[in-house]
Amino acid sequence: MAHQNRYSFLLRYILPLVDLIMINGVYLVANYITTMLGRNIVLVEKNYNHIIVCNLIWLVCTAYFGLYSILGNRKIERVYRSTYKSVAAHFVLYTFYLAFHMEKHLSWTFVGIFYVLVTVCFIFNRFLGTSFHYTVLSKFNVAKKVAFIGAHETSQKLITYFESEPNLSYYGTLGGDEFIYDHNNHTTATLVLQKLSTAAAAGVKDIYVAVDPNKMSEVQNLIQEADTQGIRIKFVPDLGLHLSPNYGISYLGNEFPIITLRHEPLEEMGSRFKKRAFDVLFSSFVIVFILSWLYPIMAILIKLESSGPVLFKQKRSGRKDEPFYCYKFRSMRVNAESHEKQAVKQDQRITKIGAFLRKTSLDEMPQFFNVFLGTMSVVGPRPHMLAHTKKYKAIIDKFMVRHFVKPGITGWAQVNGLRGETKEDKAMESRVKYDIYYLENWTAMLDVKIVFMTIINVLRGEDNAY
Known part of the structure; x- marks a missing residue:
């Protein structure tokens, strides 16, 4: 439960009003200074439209970064962080808007003066606000x-x-x-x-x-x-x-207190929607612009070296431990052990083109079809063969927790060096710890970070990619 007094509750409504008045005042001052310098040739009536858009963009930015949503309950440094993120986002969006609508008539002098003044005024504003905040708490006994x-x-x-x-x-x-x-x-x-x-x-x-x-x-x-x-x-x-430090308390029907053992952001519908939207867009891009030409090339090369299907499909454990068919470019000769035995270094089953595919991780590319169909995600714990799931859930603590979310093409464990063959049980224990950290700390930006780290690792080459 958050703690608020009447002062911090009122501050939640006063600060947005003060900020809007300040931004509009700075806008008019910047416009006046630019006009005095002879650098502003925009008609006055257009400026009123630009002021409205300026205000709307500010409200969108502050809503996105949660500047005013829970203001009275936030640490001062978090308010500062949300403020400078909002100003930075406003600069990008509003400058883009002005450049698009005004084209050759955009006054960069106005843009420069406006954002310099906004930055200075926000620094002064927050300094006064902080001083006032601590004065009220200490002098007027509102705590x-x-x-x-x-x-x-x-x-x-x-x-x-x-x-x-x-x-x-x-x-x-x-x-x-x-x-x-x-x-x-x-x-x-x-x-x-x-x-x-x-x-x-x-x-x-x-x-x-x-x-x-x-x-x-x-x-x-x-x-x-x-x-x-x-x-x-x-x-x-x-x-x-x-209980673990990540446990949470919620209410069932606004009546019964419920204790959950860990924080799971992807249990929230909004988070799941954002992740699914990212998966659909990302997988669609890869399928249309990469697999559309890569697939036929790989099919020819795979078929030329060994007989068998182009795609290797294998039942693996998905979300809620539900089995699904995971797709890969076939990198081995057809063999009876492929559904139980992991690939090892210098594995004789791997073909020459297969070795290249595994080294570059191109063998995983067909899994973007899995992502598009919804059985996998771009980022998540790597799915295991059914036999391995049965083995490890009996000997590895919390192994099945990783199945609370969809499996991924890449994951937090993989970008931290835990990919490929698991020679010892301790290696699997470490992988599970990273997977649980991911599902307890998921954010959209963590997914983006993992994608970039994966690309960097692939370009650099990985020792365990065999």
């Missing part, structure tokens, strides 16, 4: 005062958070486990009442309590005493020893 009860692994993490969160004022720790549970003891019960009373008098509004989920039924007395003092009690299930 909510909170206290903590508990003595587990989660406790220190929460205390560190309270001490670093500018919207909260950390009062201190009131006690440990005995403070929460041992209320049958009259001395303890009296101490609890005294400390809650003292905390309430000091202005504490919320008390966070780290509770073992198995002992939630033992805190009723604490709740009653907090209600007597007018203090809100907020329980934090002490799960630090049982």
